[in-house]
Amino acid sequence: MPRTQRVDAQANRGRILDVAEEVFGASGAAASTEEVARRAGVGIATVFRHFPTKAALLQAVLVRRYDRLREQAEALLGAEDPGSAFRDFFRHLVADAATKIAIGEALLHAGGDSDGEAAQASNGLRRAVGALLQRAQRAGAVRDDVELPEVYALLVAMSRLATDAEVTARALEIVFDGLAEVTGGGRRTVRP
Amino acid sequence: MPRTQRVDAQANRGRILDVAEEVFGASGAAASTEEVARRAGVGIATVFRHFPTKAALLQAVLVRRYDRLREQAEALLGAEDPGSAFRDFFRHLVADAATKIAIGEALLHAGGDSDGEAAQASNGLRRAVGALLQRAQRAGAVRDDVELPEVYALLVAMSRLATDAEVTARALEIVFDGLAEVTGGGRRTVRP
DNA sequence: TGATATCCGGAGTGGCGACTCCATATAATC
DNA sequence: GATTATATGGAGTCGCCACTCCGGATATCA
Known part of the structure; x- marks a missing residue:
């Protein structure tokens, strides 16, 4: 038996x-x-x-995806250059989401709404990204006045992009510039 | 008769x-x-x-939407401060897309694929954004080394965001910083 | 107000997709 | 290899939704 x-x-x-x-x-x-x-x-x-249920299948797929991404993020926590690590993960997630198009659809989405398991996995990923961000900030690679919510929002937004890789890459660089610490006493154009 | x-x-x-x-x-x-x-x-x-057809209805809605946005963009071409005009339009479109959630879905999308009329309206909007961008660049409010494709991609990406307004606003500021000209000889963190 | 071209509502129709039932097959255990 | 709990496939059910048909309004014009 x-x-x-x-x-x-x-x-x-x-x-x-x-x-x-x-x-x-x-x-x-x-x-x-x-x-x-x-x-x-x-x-x-x-x-x-x-x-x-179909929803259950979707959720299972999602959870696995979240978990994998979280693992990758966590692995990057040990990297030498925290700034590159942060950007690399960002790029990786965005590229990866481009392949698995409509999965990131509601997935990376504004997480945490419903289904316990998926929400939990989503939070795990979010926390890992938070750690990556903090480390980059401590290293002076990312400005100190940004916080997880807006960074994660940017990550989600960029991951839903569906243009060719080159344009996506350029757009990402712009975002990275916005996130970067300004060195040498320069100042960005006034914010309104 | x-x-x-x-x-x-x-x-x-x-x-x-x-x-x-x-x-x-x-x-x-x-x-x-x-x-x-x-x-x-x-x-x-x-x-x-x-x-x-339902698709025809969707398309009609879309076209109207594109046209309205284009008109607003064109109206801003006469604004005093090209930098603010550019940012204002960006903010406006993003906020507006947040309301009409799933419309921007495939709409602002990577335009130009199929349906003649919708593609045309989409291109009209794109051109208007291009004009707004160019004007902001001439005024020194936006760096010269970015071009329409990546800017439009950022616009689309941000407009599909579905977080609360405040986080969206902060994320937008980061993007604007990335787009801004750096003054006073400062330099951003190295790009890899 | 009457004639008529134009519109209208809502009850069908057909297809698709999520989910179920059960007779059959197969891995696990002896 | 026999036994049996566990799995399997595919036909069938059910509900939803895009789209159609047609008898009855309603605007328009004289």
């Missing part, structure tokens, strides 16, 4: 998650569950057995 | 457009046509008579 999930079931669950990330990433959250099933080489029922 | 549209029909068309902008703005483009009809105090058939 086996109490654990059968290994084929586990494998299916994994493949479904992978495919779901790909499909929802490419076609947006509006993609049909049936397509996920088909591309995973599995019946629809199987999808619904593992994830009782 | 009247050849022009009956005045009640014209009025209905107008009300439908208004309501559609509101409904799609509030609930996203996924809102049902029936809701638009109901809130406009009109039968569904009437909506479809004026706009043969």
Whole structure:
């Protein structure tokens, strides 16, 4: 009498998650569950057995995504140059979101509204970004008068961008300049 | 034998457009046509008579929106302070997009893909923003080494933001700082 | 006010997509 | 290899929504 999930079931669950990330990433959250099933080489029922609801599937995909990003952010906490680390993560997340288009859709979104698990994972990511930011600020690479909310907002905004990579990169540089500490006594144009 | 549209029909068309902008703005483009009809105090058939397709309705709403924004941008071309004019328009568009949430969805989007009329209106807006930018640059309020594509990308990105107004405002200030000319010989932190 | 071209409302229709049921298959255990 | 708890697939159900049809208004004009 086996109490654990059968290994084929586990494998299916994994493949479904992978495919779901790909499909929802490419076609947006509006993609049909049936397509996920088909591309995973599995019946629809199987999808619904593992994830009782389409929303649950979406959420599972999300959580995994958040967690991965958080891990990457945390890994960068050990980097030599805190300024580059911060910018690299920013760039990485934005580029990555461009691929998985419509996932970042509601995902990175204004987090924390509902579903416990997703909200938790989202907060984890947010905290990791906060740490990255603080470290960059301590190192003098990012000005001290900015705080997480607006930085995270910028991150989310930029990650939903859907232009070609080059334009995105240039736009990012502008944002980085806005975040940078001004050295040498210079001052930016007056703020109104 | 009247050849022009009956005045009640014209009025209905107008009300439908208004309501559609509101409904799609509030609930996203996924809102049902029936809701638009109901809130406009009109039968569904009437909506479809004026706009043969839901997509056509969406597009009509969009075009109107683009045109209005373009007009506002053009009006600001006569402003005294080109820098403030540029920033004001940026702020205005972002705030406005926050209200009409899911309209800016695919709208401001990476314009110019398909539907002739919408693409045209979108280009009109883009050009107007370009003029505003150029004027701000000539006045020394915006650095010379940025160009329309990345600025427009920033505009689109920020307009899809959905946080509270204050955070959005702070994020915008960061972007403006990134766009600003640095005075007094100061230099920003090295760019990698 | 009467004639008529134009509009209108709301009950269909068709398709799509989320979710369920159950007869069949297969991994796990002996 | 036999037994059995666990999984599986795909046909079927149900509701939602874009879009159509048509008998009945209503504006327009004389």
